[in-house]
Amino acid sequence: MVNNYEESTNKIIEFAKKDKSELKIDGTIGVLVNENGRLNEIKLINKFIKKNLNYKTKGYGDILGDKEFNEFIIKWIFSKNYKEMISSFSFGATSALSFLFSKYCLNKRLLVPSLRWRNYDLIAKENNIKLKEYNFFDQNKFNINGLKSLIEKESLINDEINVLINDPCHNPTGYSLSACEWEEIFSFILKTSLKSKINLILDIAYIDYSKYRLQNLFDIINKVNENINVFFTFSFSKSFGLYGYRGGACILYSLSTKEREDFIKRMKLYCRSTFSSCNTLLTSTFKNIYFNKENIKKRIKDNIYLLKKRARILIKMLDSEDIDYYPYEEGFFLLIKCFDSISICEALIKEHVYLLPCKNGIRVSIGSIPIDKIGPLVKKLKICLLKNSKISVN
Known part of the structure; x- marks a missing residue:
């Protein structure tokens, strides 16, 4: 053993x-x-893939996915577009997480729950990130006080705090935060952001399998200030059953124009130095998915x-x-x-x-x-x- x-x-x-x-x-x-x-x-998605498998999708695509693709991704997840949001194609949610870890958390600390997807640890190790954990549960409920306490301690020693939350349909437990829990978490993050910059990474790979739509969460987090970056990592694997095709998106919601511009610069560099360009077959297929979303x-x-x-x-x-x-x-x-x-x-x-x-x-x-x-x-x-x-x- x-x-x-x-x-x-x-x-x-x-x-x-x-x-x-x-x-x-x-x-x-x-x-x-x-x-x-x-x-x-x-089956309908299989038809879209066959339909889009042609000379156009065999060529190189835009580095981050074309404008229409990224607009549709945001609309699919949040129901409408927001000028404070910027999106990029990624090779699954894992690629999006790898980008965020390497470009925003490199050689830093990241706050994570005690129960978590093990790949977070692997990506963190590759980027020399020190994981600081809190107990995920407290008497069968999400341990909000544990998270708040860890954020508070971090704010005393760092002027930038990185927090990772996997919600809804948490892997590996299947727990989903309630609107009340999110209200309390984000109120504390908002308070802390007055003295420390916050990078909040939300792994939403299972969002389409939740009774809680992300719009409900967005009604809470849209209270951000310019000292808070909220990142979303989205996956085609769970939503559309396209596990082996490796598709997804990395999205930033920020009131800061500078942060959004910096996100694009960092993502372009990351893409160029890793997978070169997006998967044009998947970006084209997703447009068909969006047009047939019902x-x-x-x-x-x-x-x-x-x-x-x-x-x-x-x-x-x-x-x-x-x-x-x-x-x-x-x-x-x-x-x-x-x-x-x-x-x-x-x-x-x-x-x-x-x-x-x-x-x-x-x-x-x-x-x-x-x-x-x-x-x-x-x-x-x-x-x-x-x-x-x-x-x-x-």
């Missing part, structure tokens, strides 16, 4: 790929599959229903077996409470069950587990936890 989360994750994923058994339950990957275990595609959003609603159905079944079975988990509201993932998650996850390999170990938890990808696999998953998990009863959080 390995003691490193990253090594264990790689080991489990490798075993899952090789396993051809009918008993296989793969809850490692953050994708949505149908009840046959195949990628749940949106049909696409209906299909996304169907996907949300499927996720909710699986989540209800999983939670009911976990409750019946007295398996504890962190508060879940919506999204692709649920996190089982567990102290020694590496031991449990590696023991489950023998049962053809593949889940990912996290700090104090085991991540279950609801999206990648068909309904008929949920029962066997919970039973095997229960047996494994009983064999290692000292490991369970409860």
